[in-house]
Amino acid sequence: MLKIDKLNLKFKANGFIKNLFNDFDLSVDKGEFICILGPSGCGKSSFLNILAGFEKNYTGSVLLNGEKILKPDIKRAIVFQDYALFPWLNVIENVSFGLKNRISNHQERFMQAIRYLELVDLVEHSRARIHEISGGMQQRVAIARALAVQPEILLLDEPLGALDDWSRRNLQNELIKIWTELKQTILFVTHSVDEALLLASRIVVMNVNSEKVLDIQLKTEHPRKIDHPESVKIRLLIKDVLNQKLKKNTQENAAQSSSGDNIFDPSI
Amino acid sequence: MTEQSGKSSQTRVIFLLSLLLLWYVICKLEIYPNYLLPSPAMVLNTLKRGFLDGAYFPALFQSSKRVLIGYLTAVVIGSLLGLAISRFKQLSNTVGESLTALQSIPSVAWVPLALLWFGISESAVLFIVILEAFIPCSLGVQNAIKNIPPKLILAGRSLGCESFDLYKRIIIPAILPQLISSLRLSWAFAWRALIAGELFINGSGLGQTLELGRSLSDMSEVIAMMLIIAVIGYVADNILFRKLEESTNHYS
Ligand SMILES: Nc1ncnc2c1ncn2[C@@H]1O[C@H](COP(=O)(O)OP(=O)(O)OP(=O)(O)O)[C@@H](O)[C@H]1O
Ligand SMILES: [Mg+2]
Numbered sequence: 001m002l003k004i005d006k007l008n009l010k011f012k013a014n015g016f017i018k019n020l021f022n023d024f025d026l027s028v029d030k031g032e033f034i035c036i037l038g039p040s041g042c043g044k045s046s047f048l049n050i051l052a053g054f055e056k057n058y059t060g061s062v063l064l065n066g067e068k069i070l071k072p073d074i075k076r077a078i079v080f081q082d083y084a085l086f087p088w089l090n091v092i093e094n095v096s097f098g099l100k101n102r103i104s105n106h107q108e109r110f111m112q113a114i115r116y117l118e119l120v121d122l123v124e125h126s127r128a129r130i131h132e133i134s135g136g137m138q139q140r141v142a143i144a145r146a147l148a149v150q151p152e153i154l155l156l157d158e159p160l161g162a163l164d165d166w167s168r169r170n171l172q173n174e175l176i177k178i179w180t181e182l183k184q185t186i187l188f189v190t191h192s193v194d195e196a197l198l199l200a201s202r203i204v205v206m207n208v209n210s211e212k213v214l215d216i217q218l219k220t221e222h223p224r225k226i227d228h229p230e231s232v233k234i235r236l237l238i239k240d241v242l243n244q245k246l247k248k249n250t251q252e253n254a255a256q257s258s259s260g261d262n263i264f265d266p267s268i
Numbered sequence: 269m270t271e272q273s274g275k276s277s278q279t280r281v282i283f284l285l286s287l288l289l290l291w292y293v294i295c296k297l298e299i300y301p302n303y304l305l306p307s308p309a310m311v312l313n314t315l316k317r318g319f320l321d322g323a324y325f326p327a328l329f330q331s332s333k334r335v336l337i338g339y340l341t342a343v344v345i346g347s348l349l350g351l352a353i354s355r356f357k358q359l360s361n362t363v364g365e366s367l368t369a370l371q372s373i374p375s376v377a378w379v380p381l382a383l384l385w386f387g388i389s390e391s392a393v394l395f396i397v398i399l400e401a402f403i404p405c406s407l408g409v410q411n412a413i414k415n416i417p418p419k420l421i422l423a424g425r426s427l428g429c430e431s432f433d434l435y436k437r438i439i440i441p442a443i444l445p446q447l448i449s450s451l452r453l454s455w456a457f458a459w460r461a462l463i464a465g466e467l468f469i470n471g472s473g474l475g476q477t478l479e480l481g482r483s484l485s486d487m488s489e490v491i492a493m494m495l496i497i498a499v500i501g502y503v504a505d506n507i508l509f510r511k512l513e514e515s516t517n518h519y520s
Contacts (some may be wrong), residue, residue, distance in 0.1 A: 073428075074427060077427070078422070080419050084422070084423040100428070228405075
């Protein structure tokens with residue numbers, strides 16, 4: 001369904017031209033729940049931005065159902081860490097925002113929005129203003145808003161990163177529910193290995209050089225236990241890969257900086 | 269409303285009354301002669317006469333008309349320019365920069381040029397009002413657009429808003445509270461510029477009446493006009509615009 005081939009993103013930073021994703025490949029099937037893990041700065045947000053259509057200066061091919069992704073479209077809905085709800089609209093107006101061009105009747109639009117508010121358990125708050133509800137609820141509104149346009153793929157960029165433990169657990173369960181009920185294809189960026197193990201049907205791990213270093217299918221049914229043998233095994237594998245890379249990097253850095261010291265340190 | 273706001277309006281009334289009392293006492297003590305500082309009673313008389321004779325009404329009408337025309341024109345020009353400057357980088361580097369410089373010129377400094385270009389006429393006043401009032405509006409719009417969280421724009425775009433829709437459904441609503449604040453500021457500038465301009469032209473108006481009072485050494489008239497100017501300014505700013513600001517605030 002989603003096919004990414006030889007992806008590269010060049011940009012200028014401090015006068016240097018940098019390249020992200022050195023020929024990154026990924027193909028996503030309909031109904032997958034993919035969690036993307038990787039160290040900070042490896043390009044996870046940039047990757048989602050490309051898929052959302054915000055960043056079109058990439059090279060390589062990024063196709064959704066054979067169609068090249070070059071601009072935003074409601075076929076690809078995105079949810080950000082900081083919710084990005086519209087504060088001048090109330091909850092249900094936020095959720096029905098993306099339906100404006102698709103459903104002309106106001107009443108029908110709200111009916112559709114209500115369905116998605118039900119899905120995230122927020123119907124009784126449908127008339128609340130955004131600042132009147134908690135962060136966890138705001139993120140549920142944002143998810144409902146993204147789902148309401150019935151996107152082919154749902155992109156989530158660390159959506160639970162700003163929430164307290166309790167809300168996070170709640171929302172993880174909501175996401176599992178959404179995925180099982182709607183068969184929604186989901187691309188989910190997270191920092192937490194445990195979160196990925198809890199949610200994903202497939203985990204993709206990137207390294208600092210934004211290369212794909214791990215790509216694993218998870219077989220265990222939801223809801224999952226964190227100490228399920230498969231989870232334990234994969235957690236070890238991921239930690240291993242991340243640590244190895246980290247170690248290798250620190251070694252490289254150490255080697256570089258020590259040689260640097262030899263040359264530049266005036267005390268020698 | 270609440271007990272608190274009742275209390276604060278009480279203190280406000282007491283404060284105004286004490287000011288009045290102070291004025292009254294100073295006059296009673298005859299520290300300054302009457303022609304320099306008329307007493308509250310004299311000013312009140314002047315006001316009463318002005319309104320009962322109907323002499324103030326044409327002045328009020330003319331001034332209101334002028335300021336409304338000037339203000340509305342300024343707001344339209346200012347908002348559109350603000351939007352345009354935010355949209356096009358070239359404009360922002362050129363026009364945008366010079367607006368700030370332009371803003372530091374007080375309205376009276378434009379009077380000589382305005383009189384030369386437009387004659388001692390209504391147009392001269394309008395010119396000054398528009399020139400004064402469009403700048404805060406334009407700067408306010410630019411600033412408000414700069415302050416929109418970029419994620420809101422991205423969210424809007426991915427939910428199907430592009431170009432015109434993006435302005436209608438995201439940018440304008442997002443800047444509305446700040447837009448109202450700049451409209452308020454623009455109003456204050458327009459009102460001052462109006463009075464400053466009117467001092468120099470003929471015909472009827474609050475500024476002209478004040479200037480007439482000056483030339484006749486009738487300080488009661490001058491103070492009466494100043495009071496009217498202050499009251500209108502206050503009502504517009506603190507009642508009208510404040511209500512508007514409150515009703516458009518996203519978080520109330
Ligand atoms: N258009 C751009 N211009 C300049 N730098 C960019 C651009 N796009 C990406 N970058 C850089 O690419 C790197 C990857 O950024 P990105 O935000 O995608 O990382 P991330 O994996 O999401 O990190 P985090 O986990 O901290 O959110 C960063 O160093 C960022 O500064
Ligand atoms: Mg990120």
